[in-house]
Amino acid sequence: MKTEIIISGFGGQGVLSMGKILAYSGLMENKEVTWMPAYGPEQRGGTANVTVIVSDERISSPILSKYDVAIVLNQPSMDKFAPKVKPGGILIYDGYGIMTPTDRKDIHVYRINAMDKAAEMKNSKVFNMIVLGGLLKVAPVVSTDGLNKALFKSLPERHHGLIPLNMQAVEEGMKIIEQTV
């Protein structure tokens, strides 16, 4: 089993760290993982993206033409990556940032109102964890258990107090994601 994922959005939305947590979770479950960021001008404002591959077998290319899952958090990302989802694949978008979703009918499209949920939780920083929860609901590439372990492993100890809040955000994300196509 191999899942090839692209996560794309505005710099500051937590795109790279979401990918990192996902990759660490795969690592915790003894899977092969690759995390490849766009580290250029995107990272310095504008649209940032990261490719994450979680696999039971050896991973070949960190650079891909097509993806099993695309998580798009702004309109430019939707326009760029919706056409690159494999037929039968999954596209997840945040309902707040995107006015024109894709019109493709050969993929599974999900909306997650993570921005609204984060505002409701009065913590904009958990936005990416809500999205991640949505992903794990529709494509369980890693378990929430692995995710929990990954947070303990990857966060410095002084931030461990924040892990329950983050896990709560993941659960909220699992609840609010809805299929549109």
Added chain:
Amino acid sequence: MKGNEAIANAAIRCGADAFFGYPITPQSEIIETLALLKPWETTGMVVVQAESEVSSINMVYGGAGAGKRVLTTSSSPGIALMQEGISYMAGAEIPGVIVNVQRGGPGLGTIQPSQSDYFQATRGGGNGDYNVIVLAPNSVQEMADFVDLAFELAFKYRNPAMILSDGVIGQMMEKVVLPPFKPRRTEEEVRKECPWATMGRTKDREPNILTSLELKPEVMELRNIHLQEKYQTIRDNEVRYEAQQCDDADYIIVSFGSAARIGEKAVELARAEGIKVGLFRPITLWPFPSKEIAAAAKGKKGILVSEINAGQMIQDVKLAVNGALPVEHFGRLGGIVPDPEEIVNVLKDKLMR
């Protein structure tokens, strides 16, 4: 961890004595990681941010001249600045490790990945008839493994060794098993291993002099002949490569470093369509696996050399197969990285029509 972080960790673990470098994207994490890990407090390894790449490489010349395991890291424009120092090291036969995490050029170019320094790395790069041992890692694991290997080769042959990586391998994160800790060599060990090193004359020997300068041409020719003989020994003994699914293949993709990872995916895609393709990956770019490529290419219909440049390694591949079969090239330039589908399409276009 990132490929860049793997380099820093591996340097400390393989008993490096010093790092001299100057930050530049996409490899600044190397010096950042070293600053974070503070090896001077544990192994005693020295870490200095030099004022420029020109001073870094000359600090390497000095440190390695004293028999120490010294490395510097940079990216393309910085490596260009170092060429004088590397040529001097080759001339004076000083071992040292240079890591190039390539970005797009020419000039300051871009910060995105590229493989356009292949010629510079494999043809010498500076003045004079010399070669640098060049290793091309294609994973974070190899970034970690090749640091110690580069030191071993550099000291075995008293020659600079280079790890030629790029922004893809430097920036991506993968699983990695770090090499075991190896203590730094003691003064006595260095004296024994490097009798040529300038580390203070003892009564029982003449002074050691390390220089690339020799004004008498007769002597300089002899020195050059010695270097060429040494390079031949390296060619005979140190070629490294990896061949995947070449045996039953009709076509072979030849790629190194990150391009070989993309090539591996292109092989998967092509084979899923029923096209029999194999991948040949030179791991040492100098010495180049010429005989091995010629052998792998026997009876095949064509070779596609896929590199992230305008066509550099293709020259070595063409020399290797010497016209025996068609050799085509594909590359993207200026920091654009090709994707696997493009490679399959080019293979069909250029070799299967």
